[in-house]
Amino acid sequence: MRISEVSEQSGLSVDTLRYYEKIGLLSPVNRTKSGIRDYNELDLKRIDFIKCMRRSGLPIEVLLEYFALVEQGDETIEARKTILQEQRTQLVAKMAEMQETLNLLEQKIQGYETAVLMAEQALTIGANNVETTQNMMERVSQ
Amino acid sequence: MRISEVSEQSGLSVDTLRYYEKIGLLSPVNRTKSGIRDYNELDLKRIDFIKCMRRSGLPIEVLLEYFALVEQGDETIEARKTILQEQRTQLVAKMAEMQETLNLLEQKIQGYETAVLMAEQALTIGANNVETTQNMMERVSQ
DNA sequence: GTAATGCCTGGAGTTGACTCTATGTCAAGA
DNA sequence: TCTTGACATAGAGTCAACTCCAGGCATTAC
Structure with a gap:
């Protein structure tokens, strides 16, 4: 599989794929006799x-460490497990934070909905709605 | 409240606080007559x-846009709501991705646990465990 | 056979978000 | 009075993770 195909399939740019190989995140990819990269199944899996680890925020550094252990063979199974467990812990924590942010967002969106509703109501009644809206914004904004 | 106190309380560095103000993320903080920043309640809330939005990955750019709308008053309530809704959507998507990553991590950790167990078993039996472990690694690693 | 296309390399440039440095002011304690 | 420490500014530096560029082969399409 050529680099452009892998790029298309994976959503990573060809530059990124070459970059990953350069820094050792991918082990050297097989080449055709003319020097063109030919990715195999194992490459694609890696x-x-x-991709999965990166998009959830795991730094490249950690992945490098992990793959270095993989290269070193069975002796390092415990160490690898430890790395993954640590990442799991961090991921769980991050997700909890995000849930908090999500709650705050919900709350603010809800606030805006109420604000709009009340502004409309004030308009229908024909009241001077300037001060009222101002008050609402105190609860709603920033 | 002085900048060092705010820093301590918020966990942001004093440099970051000044930086946020410089780029307009915080509106100009009040100063004492000698020019020292004096943060008020509203500053702290913002x-x-x-903090909440940043740590969940929302770019500063988007926050700037949002606060610019806040400055412009009630006319922009709908626009602000739209921004928040969009961020909510993205956050939900990101959390789903993370859940996927988490599943993969669990699976791999589980795999390592099994691998270690089997390796130990093989040792007790006294069998030639080299090939066996190799096989396991095929399922377990990358 | 030649032009376009896709690949290659090394290395420079970019982006976002800080973080640090040099230099200077000011208020308070020894 | 002198020193110390917290604060100020402008602007340079850093870091991770790409992204782009110049210059050069190889294969394919006409």
């Missing part, structure tokens, strides 16, 4: 794994 | 909001 790329998928990297 | 800092909390920023």
Whole structure:
């Protein structure tokens, strides 16, 4: 599989794919006799794994460490497990934070909905709605 | 409240606080006559909001846009709501991705646990465990 | 055979978000 | 009075993670 195909399939740019190989995140990809990269199934699997870990915020550094252990063979299984467990812990924490942010967002959106509703109501009644809206904004904004 | 106190309370560095003000993320903070920043309640609230949004990955750019709308008054309530809704959508998507990553992590950790167990078993039996472990690694790693 | 296309490399440039440095002011304590 | 420490500013530097560029082969399409 050529680099452009892998790029298309994975959503990573060709530059990124070459970059990952350069820094050792991907082990050297097989080449055709004319020097063109020819990705195999294992490469693709690793790329998928990297993609999954990267997009959830895991730094490249950690992945490098992990793959270095993989290279070193079975002796390092415990160490690898430890890395993954640590990442799991961090991921869970991050998700909890995001849930908090999500709650805040919900709350603010809800606030805006109420604000709009009340502004409309004030308009229908024909009241001077300037002060009222101002008050609402105190609860709603920033 | 002085900048060092705000820093301590918020967990943002004093540099970051000044930086946020410089780029307009915080509106100009009140100063004592000698020019020292004196943060008020509203500043602190905004800092909390920023912190919450930033740590869940929302870019500063978007926050700037949002606060610019806040400055412009009630006319922009709908626009602000739209921004928040969009961010909510993205956040939900990101959390789903993270859940996927988490599943993969669990699976791999589980795999390592099994691998270790089997390796130990093989040792107790006293079998030649080299090939066996190799096989396991095929399922377990990358 | 030649032009376009896709690949290659090394290395420079970019982006977002800080973080640090040099230099200076000011208020308070020894 | 002198020193110390917190604060101020402008602007340079850093870091992670790409992204782009110049210059050069190879294969394919006409």
